[in-house]
Amino acid sequence: MPQVTPARIGLLMDYLDEDGGYDENILPVLQLVADQFADNGILERPVEFIVRAVQGLPNGSFRAVRDAFYELVEEDALVIFGPWVSENGVALRPHVENLGQVPIITMGASESMLGEWVFGLPAGSMEEEPIIMATVAALDGCRSVGIAFEDSLIGREYLRTTRAACAAAGINILAEVPIPQVESAKHTAMSALAAVSPDAVMHVGFGLGVIGMNAALETIGWMPKRYTTTAFEFAATSDWWRGQFAGWIGLDQFDERNETCRGFLDAFEARHGRRPEYFFPPYCYDVGRLMLTALATARPLTGPGVKDALEKVKMLPAATGAPGTRLRFGKYIRHGWVGSEFLVARRVLPDASRSELYATIEGLVDPRMAP
Structure with missing residues (x-):
């Protein structure tokens, strides 16, 4: 059989710890989502995660973030998770919009960075x-x-x-x-x-x-x-x-009462023998399901196709926030949380x-x- 090219997801991490690293759970969580989609027959094509980890603002420079974005595009990423920091996201927005090829999902809180190609799943927002x-x-x-x-x-x-x-x-x-x-x-x-x-x-x-x-x-x-x-x-x-x-x-964003969150933590613990009970792993689980859902439903499987598919995600139960929080995007809807207790x-x-x-x-x- 001919070899199938993996669908590539870019990770643009723009805030590094004092050792130059990033959260150890992000890749295991995203891989868990990819494996769940494969096991359930939702996405037949293999998935590959491409990482660019740079120190952006406030401790580093925006240029490193900008360069990382273009590198991920050249690596054929169909969707990019990141940047995470609003100051980098606001500055990156014109580059993403002018290029008009690859959608990004940011956890930055500033609504100033949202646009046709910039989707927000923020850790809150400066307005809310x-x-x-x-x-x-x-x-x-x-x-x-x-x-x-x-x-x-x-x-x-x-x-x-x-x-x-x-x-x-x-x-x-x-x-x-x-x-x-x-x-x-x-x-x-x-x-x-x-x-x-x-x-x-x-x-x-x-x-x-x-x-x-x-x-x-x-x-x-x-x-x-x-x-x-x-x-x-x-x-x-x-x-x-x-x-x-x-x-x-x-x-x-972490609420122990959320059943979707508990289900994710059960699956993660069964695989890795530990239970990361804090905000970021459930958040990554939500981002991963948004991206994998879009890859699975994109027609065609291109950056613009993934953007259109993200707009069609509706009422996906979230692991983040209080019970009842859900996820959705849409035409001119770039804030992904549904519910007052996200x-x-x-x-x-x-x-x-x-x-x-x-x-x-x-x-x-x-x-x-x-x-």
Whole structure:
């Protein structure tokens, strides 16, 4: 029989850890999805994953991201997962749109990067996250906040939407202070917030600005309630990061109650002997099923065909978010989540030992109800 060329999926990873690596579960999760599709006869053609891992913004450069995109196109990728960071996605959008050959799915939160060829399955969005964060803070009884915003494209976009969200939730913003997007001393900024005595502190930005905030608050002897957006998901990546978020409440995508998520984790554990119970593996499972569904239904199997097939994905149960969250795209629909609880709020315990489910936009949650 003639050899069949694999359908190629590109992975553009634009945020690397301190060792230059990336999450160890992403490729095993995507391979699990590909094998499930093959075993179920949904996709007969073999699948190959092509990786480009570069350090984009904020710690690296956009040029590395741009070059990686074109390399993946030249490697015959039919769809690309990435970039992950909004600052890179916004800058990459003109290249993707002008080329008009390969669709990408990004987890970046900025709606400024969406387009005909750019699909968003964001870890929240800068328009929606502040609404959820402010709602949870109001449910907690907060009536005033001080905002620490990262002085960056992401931070200032979040700041704009957080102002509107707090106003809608009946929360008065008493002060706003910029903080660097890189690690630095936060004593001056936290002292400025403490001086106006808000009920809580809200952080908005990519997440690196949180580093040192707890330490600064402890130094000045003021430890109010603390809220953040999906920057909170850094808490799942290491014990050190969880320590930075000790006592914080933030937005996350992992909900132990989600049966689709539990089914995925059961399958992953059966294959690999471990159970990665945090936001990113279920998220990758959702992205993988979107991409494999599009490859299986694309007619013809080309970049434009895959783009059209992504637009036809409807009401796919999601492993991400609270029970009932689903996935869909469509003509002029580039935000993939369906449901008000695609993001939940979790809290890192004060001793930083673990995180627990805390709330959704619909109300506070008793963590004892989680399985």
